[in-house]
Amino acid sequence: MAEVSYYTKEGLEKLKEELQYLKTTVRSDISKQIAEARDKGDLSENAEYDAAKEAQGLHEARISQMSEVLANARLLDESKLDMSKVLALSIVKIKNVKSGATMSYQLVSESEADMKTGKISVTSPIAKGLLGKSVGEIAEITVPAGKIEFEIMEISR
Structure with missing residues (x-):
């Protein structure tokens, strides 16, 4: 069970923006790195390809973690x-x-x-x-x- 976290309006917006950035810009950059490494030939001995695939796995894990945090985020009504x-x-x-x-x-x-x-x-x-x-x-x-x-x-x- 994920823990509920309380945020300010500013903090919640920052979290949403970061998640959107990870899903679009960074995900696209990693895909390009994988394509470039794949174009260099034999994948069984391609360290660049292995590194790019590992970076992709870590990035997707980060997106998943942030999505869960955002799903359990609550905005505090200061009034x-x-x-x-x-x-x-x-x-x-x-x-x-x-x-x-x-x-x-x-x-x-x-x-x-x-x-x-x-x-x-x-x-x-x-x-x-x-x-x-x-x-x-x-x-x-x-x-x-x-x-x-x-x-x-x-x-x-």
Whole structure:
């Protein structure tokens, strides 16, 4: 049974575009590579042909995987989410209790996670520790370096 994943509108569109690109452009390129390798002669000793066929198999597996993810993807309606608690798609401003450093993260699905833009996966240790908490609460989160306490400063969408 495939796992249901929740996406922002932007993330879902990106997933659909990537799948379409894989099905059209990349699939066509691999077919051309196979045809070119086939034209070079004996297939039993043709390394280019073998490599192109292997690339095709891996590519088709990737398309199948992405199709399954898309079939189980759900769009979150942000207007119906509780703003008083940290949930998926929440933008959370937190403060490290010990160091006083503040940071802001948006909790998104695994495929949308991007630390450069402040988006962390809801399955990450920090996000798991923040989920369900309200403003003012302290979240004690176990990370590889040990336990860190974060105070929830602000929750927004």
